[in-house]
Structures are given as structure tokens and as C-alpha cells.
Amino acid sequence: MDQQPQPAPQPGTPLMTTCPICHVTIPASFFFCPNCGASLRPAPPVVTMKQQISAYSVSLFLPPFGLWYVWKYIRSGEPKVRRVGIIALVLTVISIIVTIWLTTGLLSSVNQAVNQSLGSYGSL
Numbered sequence: 001m002d003q004q005p006q007p008a009p010q011p012g013t014p015l016m017t018t019c020p021i022c023h024v025t026i027p028a029s030f031f032f033c034p035n036c037g038a039s040l041r042p043a044p045p046v047v048t049m050k051q052q053i054s055a056y057s058v059s060l061f062l063p064p065f066g067l068w069y070v071w072k073y074i075r076s077g078e079p080k081v082r083r084v085g086i087i088a089l090v091l092t093v094i095s096i097i098v099t100i101w102l103t104t105g106l107l108s109s110v111n112q113a114v115n116q117s118l119g120s121y122g123s124l
């Protein structure tokens with residue numbers, strides 16, 4: 001009567017999981033089993049600082065091409081990677097708005113200059 005069955009892992013505790021190889025209970029956040037070293041889930045995709053900087057600068061300075069990074073990162077299941085895509089998207093939108101704003105501002109000042117010179121010719 002001393003041989004009691006092992007208490008089953010409690011359902012509804014997402015913080016703990018069981019190693020599929022050695023059946024040891026381990027925190028669900030572990031990527032490797034500390035007991036047998038089995039890989040428990042694929043390591044999350046990582047965006048390096050260099051990749052982030054290139055994604056953000058392309059988004060800022062070459063707006064249409066920044067959307068490629070947005071598309072690449074925003075589909076990721078990893079929240080950190082998706083955030084890079086969202087920031088790249090925001091930067092792309094800001095850059096497009098600023099570009100349009102600068103272009104229309106430049107055009108209206110060119111128009112003013114042309115009108116002024118035409119006006120001065122007309123008064124001669």
C-alpha cells in the first residue's frame with residue numbers, strides 16, 4: 001500500500017510541461033530539458049541589433065523597400081520579431097507622409113516663385 005502512483009501533472013498549469021523524452025516536469029518556458037537535454041521547442045527566431053537597424057533605416061530612407069522588412073518580420077510568431085515589423089511599418093508610413101509633405105511643400109514654393117517672376121515680367 002506504500003506504492004502510491006505519482007501525482008499526475010495538474011491540468012490547467014501552463015507554466016509547467018513534461019519532457020517528451022524523459023517525462024520530467026519542467027517549466028514550460030524552458031527550451032531544453034535540464035534532465036536529458038532534449039530540445040523542447042524550436043528556439044525563437046531572433047532579430048539581431050544589426051538587422052533591426054537596417055530594417056529601421058531602410059524604412060526611414062527607402063520607404064517602399066521598408067515594407068519588405070515589415071512583411072518579413074510581421075508574420076513571425078515571436079512577439080519580439082513582430083514588434084520589429086510593426087516599428088518598421090510605422091517608420092515607413094511616417095517616411096511616406098514626410099516625403100509627400102516635403103514634395104508638395106517644394107512644389108508650392110516653386111509655383112510661388114514662378115508666379116512671382118511671371119508677375120514681375122508682366123509689370124514690365
Ligand SMILES: [Zn+2]
Nearest residue numbers: 019022033036
Ligand atoms: Zn528530458
